[in-house]
Every structure is written in structure tokens, then in C-alpha cells.
Amino acid sequence: MALQRNIPMILSTKNTILKKYDGRFKDIFQEIFDKEYKTEFEAKGLTYQHRLIDDTVAQMMKSQGGFLMALKNYDGDVQSDIVAQGFGSLGLMSSVLMTPDGKAFESEAAHGTVTRHYRRYQKGEETSTNSIASIFAWTRGLAQRGLLDGSSNVVDFANTLEKCTLDTVSKDHIMTKDLALLVHQKNYATTEGFLDAVASNLARKVKV
Structure with missing residues (x-):
């Protein structure tokens, strides 16, 4: 999706607290990105990074958008509602x-x-x-x-x-x-x- 829309991608977890569970998500995303998507991202000048969800949500609230947030199901359910309500x-x-x-x-x-x-x-x-x-x-x-x-x-x-x-x-x-x-x-x-x-x-x- 990030490649289709030509925007950077951020995976957000709480791996500092959920070290094993969220840490595994972080590792899997990085492995798949390095193996299957890194070359395409670099060719388009796009970035992929992992950030704590606290940091990403703060960035989301003050930014003009322009990036894709990859989230676990619960986190995505909550944050998508915040974005939707922000638009009315x-x-x-x-x-x-x-x-x-x-x-x-x-x-x-x-x-x-x-x-x-x-x-x-x-x-x-x-x-x-x-x-x-x-x-x-x-x-x-x-x-x-x-x-x-x-x-x-x-x-x-x-x-x-x-x-x-x-x-x-x-x-x-x-x-x-x-x-x-x-x-x-x-x-x-x-x-x-x-x-x-x-x-x-x-x-x-x-x-x-």
C-alpha cells in the first residue's frame, strides 16, 4: 500500500512493554521488508521505520499526514476512529x-x-x-x-x-x-x- 501511494511507512508497536509479543511483530516486519520490499522502497526514495506507538500518535496529531501507519488490529481499530473523527x-x-x-x-x-x-x-x-x-x-x-x-x-x-x-x-x-x-x-x-x-x-x- 505504501508503494502504491508513494508514501513512507511506519510500523508502530509498544515493544518496550510487550517485549516478546510486539518485539516479534517488529522483527517479522523488518525481516519481510528487508527481503521483499527494501529495494523498491529505496528506488522510490521511500523509508520504512519502526517507532513506538506513543511517538507515532503524537506525530499523527500534529502532522499533515503523508505517511502510512502499520498497526496491530486493536491499535489500528482505535487510531482509525481518531483519524475519522478528525475529519468530522x-x-x-x-x-x-x-x-x-x-x-x-x-x-x-x-x-x-x-x-x-x-x-x-x-x-x-x-x-x-x-x-x-x-x-x-x-x-x-x-x-x-x-x-x-x-x-x-x-x-x-x-x-x-x-x-x-x-x-x-x-x-x-x-x-x-x-x-x-x-x-x-x-x-x-x-x-x-x-x-x-x-x-x-x-x-x-x-x-x-
């Missing part, structure tokens, strides 16, 4: 797991089940749940399926749905409560209202 909402974050050949692929909304909203929905109360991450979980999966099958129509549909979703927010200013609060907009859409607006935009772009 967990509802804007997609989560993708993919093998190097792209044949094994998982796409999901990273924000979890939004239990508070679901409890309100069960009571028949109105909700304003950001569904963008869920939409993108499906579109990323569809796009990958289209790539594997050689179906440009499927890929185009996925890309069009993503654009319609973004346009609904940025051009039509129709958004759920979490986003409306960020831009000091008093009016916001319900869960169903936002989805209806996206569907309306999509219907104008795609002829069934």
Missing part, C-alpha cells in the same frame, strides 16, 4: 481488507452498529443516522467485484453511486445531523430522507 465523523470512514492479488476482499462500515440510534428506531422514534460509510462499504465491494469480473458497468455503477452520495452532501447540502452540526447547519435530514435524496440523484444518473 465516523460515518465518513470506510474499512477495506484486501489480499495483494485483490481476490479476497472485505469492505465494511467501520463505525459499528450505532446502538443508540437503533434503540430509538425500535421505539418508533425518528433517527438521523449517517449512512455514507454503509453505502461506500457496498460500492467498494461492488467495484472490486466488477474489476475481478471485468465488468465496467458494475464498476461505473459503484463509482456513480459514490459520486451521487457525495454530491447530495456537498452540492445539495442534504446531510444527516452529525455533518450538519459540523457546518453549523440547522436543518438536517432523517436517515430515510438522506437515503431518498441519494436515490433521487442516482435515478437521474442511471437509467434502469
Whole structure:
């Protein structure tokens, strides 16, 4: 991924405390990097290094980005939420797991089940749940399926749905409560209202 994006890579662990467990991660990463990736990194002028997670998180908070953080599952789960919230909402974050050949692929909304909203929905109360991450979980999966099958129509549909979703927010200013609060907009859409607006935009772009 770092090579694809042409950015440096940092592995972050807590090997000063978890000496054996995290230390083994550090050693394995270094062995694989030296054997399989070092030459390519050097050819592109990119770097790989290990840093304590404390240091990397501090760097992440004060930097403008531009580097890839390699983290263990728990650390990655926590830090990805911090990054997503820094950009406004967990509802804007997609989560993708993919093998190097792209044949094994998982796409999901990273924000979890939004239990508070679901409890309100069960009571028949109105909700304003950001569904963008869920939409993108499906579109990323569809796009990958289209790539594997050689179906440009499927890929185009996925890309069009993503654009319609973004346009609904940025051009039509129709958004759920979490986003409306960020831009000091008093009016916001319900869960169903936002989805209806996206569907309306999509219907104008795609002829069934």
C-alpha cells in the first residue's frame, strides 16, 4: 500500500512493554521488508521505520499526514476512529481488507452498529443516522467485484453511486445531523430522507 501511494511507512508497536509479543511483530516486519520490499522502497526514495506507538500518535496529531501507519488490529481499530473523527465523523470512514492479488476482499462500515440510534428506531422514534460509510462499504465491494469480473458497468455503477452520495452532501447540502452540526447547519435530514435524496440523484444518473 505504501508503494502504491508513494508514501513512507511506519510500523508502530509498544515493544518496550510487550517485549516478546510486539518485539516479534517488529522483527517479522523488518525481516519481510528487508527481503521483499527494501529495494523498491529505496528506488522510490521511500523509508520504512519502526517507532513506538506513543511517538507515532503524537506525530499523527500534529502532522499533515503523508505517511502510512502499520498497526496491530486493536491499535489500528482505535487510531482509525481518531483519524475519522478528525475529519468530522465516523460515518465518513470506510474499512477495506484486501489480499495483494485483490481476490479476497472485505469492505465494511467501520463505525459499528450505532446502538443508540437503533434503540430509538425500535421505539418508533425518528433517527438521523449517517449512512455514507454503509453505502461506500457496498460500492467498494461492488467495484472490486466488477474489476475481478471485468465488468465496467458494475464498476461505473459503484463509482456513480459514490459520486451521487457525495454530491447530495456537498452540492445539495442534504446531510444527516452529525455533518450538519459540523457546518453549523440547522436543518438536517432523517436517515430515510438522506437515503431518498441519494436515490433521487442516482435515478437521474442511471437509467434502469
